[in-house]
Amino acid sequence: MKYLNEYRDPELVEEFLKEIRQTVTRPWSIMEVCGGQTHGLVKNGILGLLPEEITMIHGPGCPVCVTPLHLIDKAVHLAMEKGVILCSYGDMIRVPGSAKSLLEAKALGADIRILYSPLEAVKIAKEHPGREVVFFAVGFETTAPANALAVIQAKSLGLTNFSILTSHVLVPPAMEAVLNDEEARVDGFLAAGHVCAIMGMEEYVPLVEKYRVPIVVTGFEPVDLLQGILMTVRQLEKGEARLENQYARVVKFEGNQPAKAMIQNAFEVADREWRGIGTIPQSGYELQAAYAAYDAVKKFEIHLEKAPENPDCIAGLVLKGIRKPMECPQFGKGCTPSNPLGAPMVSSEGACAAYYYFMQGAEVG
Amino acid sequence: MASILSLDCPLPQLDFDRILLGHGSGGLLTNKLLEAGVFDLLNNDWLAEKHDGAILELSGKVAFSTDSYVVSPVFFPGGNIGELAVNGTVNDLAMCGASARYLSLSFILEEGLLMTDFWEILLSIRQACAVAGVQVVTGDTKVVERGKGDGIFINTTGIGPLHPQSDIHTRRVQPGDKILVSGPIAAHGMAILSVREGLEFESAIRSDTRPLKDMALRLLDTAGAQVRLLRDPTRGGVATTLNEIARDRRLGIALEQSLLPIDDVVASACEILGLDPLYVANEGIFLAMVSPEAETAALEVIRSFEGGQNACTIGTVVGEHPGQVVLRSQIGGKRVVGMLPGEQLPRIC
Numbered sequence: 260m261k262y263l264n265e266y267r268d269p270e271l272v273e274e275f276l277k278e279i280r281q282t283v284t285r286p287w288s289i290m291e292v293c294g295g296q297t298h299g300l301v302k303n304g305i306l307g308l309l310p311e312e313i314t315m316i317h318g319p320g321c322p323v324c325v326t327p328l329h330l331i332d333k334a335v336h337l338a339m340e341k342g343v344i345l346c347s348y349g350d351m352i353r354v355p356g357s358a359k360s361l362l363e364a365k366a367l368g369a370d371i372r373i374l375y376s377p378l379e380a381v382k383i384a385k386e387h388p389g390r391e392v393v394f395f396a397v398g399f400e401t402t403a404p405a406n407a408l409a410v411i412q413a414k415s416l417g418l419t420n421f422s423i424l425t426s427h428v429l430v431p432p433a434m435e436a437v438l439n440d441e442e443a444r445v446d447g448f449l450a451a452g453h454v455c456a457i458m459g460m461e462e463y464v465p466l467v468e469k470y471r472v473p474i475v476v477t478g479f480e481p482v483d484l485l486q487g488i489l490m491t492v493r494q495l496e497k498g499e500a501r502l503e504n505q506y507a508r509v510v511k512f513e514g515n516q517p518a519k520a521m522i523q524n525a526f527e528v529a530d531r532e533w534r535g536i537g538t539i540p541q542s543g544y545e546l547q548a549a550y551a552a553y554d555a556v557k558k559f560e561i562h563l564e565k566a567p568e569n570p571d572c573i574a575g576l577v578l579k580g581i582r583k584p585m586e587c588p589q590f591g592k593g594c595t596p597s598n599p600l601g602a603p604m605v606s607s608e609g610a611c612a613a614y615y616y617f618m619q620g621a622e623v624g
Numbered sequence: 625m626a627s628i629l630s631l632d633c634p635l636p637q638l639d640f641d642r643i644l645l646g647h648g649s650g651g652l653l654t655n656k657l658l659e660a661g662v663f664d665l666l667n668n669d670w671l672a673e674k675h676d677g678a679i680l681e682l683s684g685k686v687a688f689s690t691d692s693y694v695v696s697p698v699f700f701p702g703g704n705i706g707e708l709a710v711n712g713t714v715n716d717l718a719m720c721g722a723s724a725r726y727l728s729l730s731f732i733l734e735e736g737l738l739m740t741d742f743w744e745i746l747l748s749i750r751q752a753c754a755v756a757g758v759q760v761v762t763g764d765t766k767v768v769e770r771g772k773g774d775g776i777f778i779n780t781t782g783i784g785p786l787h788p789q790s791d792i793h794t795r796r797v798q799p800g801d802k803i804l805v806s807g808p809i810a811a812h813g814m815a816i817l818s819v820r821e822g823l824e825f826e827s828a829i830r831s832d833t834r835p836l837k838d839m840a841l842r843l844l845d846t847a848g849a850q851v852r853l854l855r856d857p858t859r860g861g862v863a864t865t866l867n868e869i870a871r872d873r874r875l876g877i878a879l880e881q882s883l884l885p886i887d888d889v890v891a892s893a894c895e896i897l898g899l900d901p902l903y904v905a906n907e908g909i910f911l912a913m914v915s916p917e918a919e920t921a922a923l924e925v926i927r928s929f930e931g932g933q934n935a936c937t938i939g940t941v942v943g944e945h946p947g948q949v950v951l952r953s954q955i956g957g958k959r960v961v962g963m964l965p966g967e968q969l970p971r972i973c
Contacts, residue, residue, distance in 0.1 A: 260888060260891055263895065267955060268955075269954060269955050272956070273956075302900075302953070302959065303953045303954075303955055303959075304951075304952070304953045304955075304956070304957020304958045305955070305957050306957075308955075348970065349969035350969045352969065353965075362966070373823070374823070595965075596962075596965045616962060
């Protein structure tokens with residue numbers, strides 16, 4: 260596979276590892292912000308190859324993990340009680356709501372469909388004019404342009420049976436929340452490569468300046484991740500704090516202008532609740548007033564009581580890097596990928612699930 | 625869905641172009657469908673008897689296996705549910721070290737199924753039986769109301785004599801055994817996914833469905849009891865099958881990612897969709913655990929067959945980490961390849 264194998268080259272990986280080992284002189288905690296990076300670290304067994312001075316902290320960049328419980332409950336409610344065709348990305352459907360997951364709702368007869376693109380949901384709405392179609396629009400800046408496009412397209416087609424249930428979150432405010440948390444100890448960040456491919460790098464400049472923290476925009480393949488880690492460690496060892504771009508083959512400083520324009524056409528920045536973390540000001544997107552008719556929460560007037568989180572789950576502390584997943588008393592006991600108490604145990608990008616598999620690996624060496 | 629198969633064997637004149645509830649009533653419609661369709665097409669002495677069951681002559685050790693086939697969509701690149709239903713059961717018997725000889729064939733049809741589709745599936749069944757050297761000797765047809773099925777469900781049960789040198793048991797797997805795979809992984813599952821509603825993508829990926837009987841039996845001719853275990857990694861893929869073996873036998877399995885054979889286009893599709901090919905279904909490959917002494921000869925035999933050219937060793941049975949499958953990634957890192965809690969779900973980003 261061209262453009263992938265080059266970044267999985269064992270010799271290059273060995274060179275970067277050697278370089279990291281030679282550079283590091285004391286302990287550093289580096290947060291990889293994006294769940295896709297966590298997945299890459301675990302899938303390739305990179306955590307076991309890093310020198311012990313380096314601790315990777317798995318950040319809040321897993322959309323499945325930070326989507327609030329009550330939004331999952333709303334999605335289940337729409338599918339079960341309102342009879343809508345509820346369309347979702349795959350890994351969202353197994354996340355437990357307060358009573359049930361979308362997967363369980365499906366078994367009870369709800370019409371739930373797994374899609375790769377919100378535009379497919381628009382197509383379904385067009386094909387089923389008698390049914391309401393709701394797309395569960397979760398994600399970071401990466402999925403926002405496609406979700407914006409879906410709404411814009413639905414409007415231009417004159418569809419009245421399409422809407423989205425939005426839980427769009429933004430990376431920089433979450434990084435700032437981590438930096439502001441007194442308990443959190445993060446020395447440097449690997450910023451999420453694909454988010455920056457859309458948004459560019461400019462919004463990270465104030466973070467670097469204000470908090471004096473190195474931020475390296477990083478990709479997802481083994482060579483990317485190790486080079487990103489090396490660039491961060493080099494800065495830390497020299498006492499520097501700069502914004503660097505490891506993922507230059509994909510990320511431009513100014514980002515992707517047409518995609519950004521698409522977001523600006525349909526969304527506006529708003530306060531957002533993050534599962535396990537709480538409300539972060541100006542940390543998400545909401546549909547603009549002009550698209551209110553496509554906002555499922557407004558359209559269906561859902562009144563659900565907010566269910567409390569499972570008190571045994573410490574997902575919030577894990578997402579901020581304050582606790583390691585295995586420091587949770589429920590880890591691997593009351594909470595496993597087959598029976599998750601909280602969202603980070605569900606997705607393979609979630610920190611707890613990632614550790615669950617890695618810990619098994621660590622035991623066997 | 626007309627194919628080259630139907631050109632020399634056109635759909636017989638039936639009164640309806642779709643399956644009706646009456647086709648499962650046991651009355652005239654059922655009779656007409658069976659006589660003009662199933663019996664004529666799969667014609668043999670047992671079916672010609674039109675008895676309630678088939679009377680067979682078998683002696684010695686025989687293997688017996690059953691499987692039900694549900695697949696959506698029913699037609700997919702590289703095959704359809706018909707050949708899947710024949711090959712699947714033939715292969716289950718082959719994995720026992722047996723040569724499938726007789727099959728039962730039961731349909732649950734959904735009211736409204738296109739007669740031309742049903743005919744196409746029957747033709748594939750006939751063709752697959754001919755290739756695999758099996759006879760359909762008994763069967764059944766039921767029709768359920770529209771909305772209560774997925775077009776067509778098929779059950780096949782097979783029976784056939786065991787290879788005399790076969791001694792295939794999980795308990796015979798031991799540390800040091802080599803794990804071979806007969807061909808590239810993940811093609812079937814990705815072929816199905818490429819045409820599934822809502823997830824369609826354009827690709828040249830075709831299902832690998834094929835009978836593995838000749839390959840497996842020749843392997844037993846050559847390596848006999850050195851073949852400890854044969855398994856076809858269908859749903860759940862290679863990872864799930866190997867996990868079952870590791871757990872049952874309480875031994876470890878060490879896999880090398882760089883050795884896993886996978887077609888480039890299948891690997892790319894898995895990358896794009898965020899799926900791990902180790903968990904994707906296969907219908908035309910098998911895993912063989914053989915003694916290290918038999919490794920070379922076994923690979924040579926498998927490679928001499930069509931569909932087996934890319935056979936290779938992918939790992940070893942080990943005494944360490946009992947119950948776990950551990951994969952060494954292509955960059956040298958290790959990870960546990962566990963069981964999935966459920967179906968593999970596409971990731972968001």
